[in-house]
Amino acid sequence: MSGKILVASRNAKKLGELRRVLAAAGIDGLEVIGLDEVPEFPETPETGATFEANAIVKAVDGAAATGLPCVADDSGLEVDALNGMPGVLSARWSGxxxxxxxxxALLLGQLADVPDERRGAAFVSACALAIPGQDTVVVRGEWRGRIVREPRGDNGFGYDPVFEPEGEQRTSAELSPQEKDAASHRGRALAQLVPALAELARG
Structure with a gap:
């Protein structure tokens, strides 16, 4: 049975990421669609205190409005020297x-006086899968690294140009999409959803 699965996002890169994860896991029969491909519905504001809370709200909203299984992610950057901020405020840190x-630019300014050995950080992604009539599943992926002093690289988005993953001399924005999928916070979270997605594909 071929089914559709909604990704609660209009970000083409996030849709592409889930498509690549499904392909890599050998799952076919699930068509990934985004919010632009379903009728508009009221979306609850993301005011949760955790990534998990925001991801669940988005996934449950999408599944309830469309009747389709819905995957939603909330992700951001947690910087050790800023006590885990910007965290859930990552997308609107500058206001x-x-x-x-x-x-x-604001993040680099806040870390200007922080020495290299204390610039540790992690990208965090919580991914929720809501299936109408079933319990919502939520998983978390983390990608550790450090914040560099100058942006480098043109791939990726958000804080990718200033995040250097552990074991790398390149920033996240200097990695290829395939390299990033294999290691990234969202890739790690989505990989944990593969068994549930495979079951959906079997229908």
């Missing part, structure tokens, strides 16, 4: 939602 350059 304007989604202004990557301003967010990154």
């Amino acid at each position: 304007r939602h989604g202004d990557d350059d301003a967010n990154t």
